[in-house]
Amino acid sequence: MATTNRPADPLAKGILPTAKQGLKDLFTWDQRIIIRNAHNEEHCEWQKPEPLQNPIRLFAQLGWKQWLYFLVGFLAWTADAFDFHALSIQTTKLAAYYQTTNTAISTAITLTLLLRSVGAAFFGVAGDKFGRKWPMVVNMVVLGLLQVATIYAATFEQFLGIRSLFGLFMGGVYGNAISMALENCPVNARGLMSGILQQGYSFGYVLAACTNLGVGGETNTWKIVFWVGAGFSIAVGFIRVLFPESKQFLEAKKAGHKQSPGAFWAETKLMLAKEWKMCLYCIWLMMWFNYYSHTSQDSYTTFMKEQKHLSPAGATRASILMKTGACVGGTILGYTSQWFGRRRMIICAALMSGFLIPAWILPTTEGGLSASGFMIQFFVQGAWGVIPIHLSELSPPAFRSSFVGITYQLGNMISSPSAQIVNAVAEATIITTAKGEPSPAYGPVMGVATAIIVVGIVVTTALGPEKKGRHFEEAGPIGANVDTFGKDVETGSVSSEKDGVKAMEVVDDSPRNEKV
Structure with missing residues (x-):
């Protein structure tokens, strides 16, 4: 053509x-x-570059089924974020309840992040092999039950054990939610929908913070927030039961694709042999991004209360406005990446957040901290808004659930000590506040760490690939994209036969004019 x-x-x-x-x-x-x-x-x-289209017209391209898949994916990611932030925004309450330090409580955050990659691998592979529906249902229901178990943890050791197990199931949400939501969207609407989808994370934070504000600052009220999170997660799981499997997965099964264990593992081996460099690159990129997110937000409420002397209610209000900026920025910058490019948008957003660091940590009033928090998170989560579609486009098409989930969560695992590091260094470094009182140096520590992370993101993204516009939705499930014959599968060798000639290859179902 x-x-x-x-x-x-x-x-x-x-x-x-x-x-x-x-x-x-x-x-x-x-x-x-x-x-x-x-x-x-x-x-x-x-x-x-394709011109930006009217977002209303892009929304209109999605039929009611596509909207249903997208909204459930968004809600699953939101519930996941609510469950996680139910702990991070109540660090001081939990420290008082278990009579320990903020740093000790942040150990639970580290354990959760460490084990998320295991859940991402299990549920990601299950989603690519068996479909998105039932792995997500099981994942969300068990996630809610573990929130309930956290409430009944009698000792700090039990609390840490349950939060570790919680991390396994939390890790399974991202890959299936992202792939289910975006694979059903039209190609030219994916930048906009990616930006909205990623902000389920920020929206979950806002909901958790609003719930925390509503229950008050008494120590035992942390349990109410966890009850709300448990009900949210279980409700999303039951909603997912009510509608069918993803269209792409059903069409692959109707087309007669077979998924024998041999074909499944054979295609997996071929993918790893071909794409191992891309896997390592995406893990490295996600390491920087997860440091970026957790370093700039997990200790921010504690920073406002202890270093800036805000009341618990004031710090929570400022956190809500901060994450509102994240929702707005992620949506807008994810949308404009469709025109400006994925990598260019990530780099510009990261640089802008770096320039805002002094304005972010220096204010002393609730209004100043709210405004600066809004702006820096506009760009932090603005860069994040590009990630769901960027990772999906970089992933091998048949592995878009497991690849996205595993690379994201392995990056999370590497960055898992971020909150613990910030708390430990801040508590070991005492400064004098504007009121002349000694305080842990949360602001300087978060500022220096975020500046280093911004440089890492800019360099990694600038030297990396981009495959905007890729038609990843065309591929069938793992094992359905190879033609296998007899004992070749058992040995891990996959052969395809066309016109009487056998050749080692993976079948390419993508359109002939494909942007990569």
């Missing part, structure tokens, strides 16, 4: 040439795309 695009040099091969090409492409306004012709021959072209 003839195009009017300018020809481009072919894709670089190797880590350093690819990084060099990625950096150069970042400063080229046109987008590099890969064109596949009818003979499966490939060449690169430069294409003008």
Whole structure:
């Protein structure tokens, strides 16, 4: 098919040439795309960025079933965030309840983040092999039950044990929720929907903070917040029971795709052999992003109460406004990444958040902290708003649930000590506040750490790949994208036969003119 695009040099091969090409492409306004012709021959072209479309028209492209899948994915991610932040925003209450320090309570956050990758692997693979529906149902119901178990933890040791188990099931939510929501959206609407979807995390924080504000500051009220989170998670699980499996998974089954264990593992081996560098890159990127998120928010309420002397209610109100900025920024910047490019948007948002660090930690009033918190989280979660669709486009199409979930949660695992590090360093470094009182140095510690993280995100993203516009929804489930014959599967060897000739390959169901 003839195009009017300018020809481009072919894709670089190797880590350093690819990084060099990625950096150069970042400063080229046109987008590099890969064109596949009818003979499966490939060449690169430069294409003008697609103009931004009216968001109302983009919303109108989604039918009621697509909206249903999207909203349940959003609610699952929101419930997941509510359950997590029910702990982080009540650190001082829990420390008083268990008669320990804030740093000791943040150990529960570390354990939760450490074990999320295990849940991401289990539920991600289950979602790619068996469909999105029942893994998500089980995941959300058990998540709610573990919230209830946390309430009845009689000792601090029991509390830590339950929060560790909680991390396993919390880790399974992201991959299935993201893939279910975005694979059912039209391609040109995915930037906007990705920005909205990612803000389920911030929305969950806002809901948890509002609930915390509503129950008051007494120590035992932390249990009420956990009860609300438990009901939320279980309700989402039951809602997911009421509608069918994802369209793509059902169509693959109707087409007669078989998913034998041999084909499943054979395709997995082929993917890892081909995509291991991409896996490592995405884990590294998610490590920086998870440090970015947790360092800038998990200790912020504690910072406002202990260093800025805000009342518990004032600190909670400021946190709510901070996360409202996150919801707005993630939606807007995720939407504009459809035109501006995924990597360019991430880099610009990260740099803007870095410039705002002094304004973020220096104010002393509730109004000042609310405004500065709103603005920095506008850009922090603005960069995050691009991540769901960026990861989905970078993932091997058949593995978009497990790949997205596992790389995200492995990055989370590496960054899991972030809250504990901030609390420990801050409590070991005493400064004098504006009122002349000694206080842990939460502000300086969070500011320096966030600045380092911004540099890491900018460098990693600038040297990385981008595959905006990729048609990842075309692939069937794992094991359905290879043609297998007899004993080849048992040995892990997958062969496909076309026109009487056997060749080792993975079947490519994507359109011939695909942006990569």
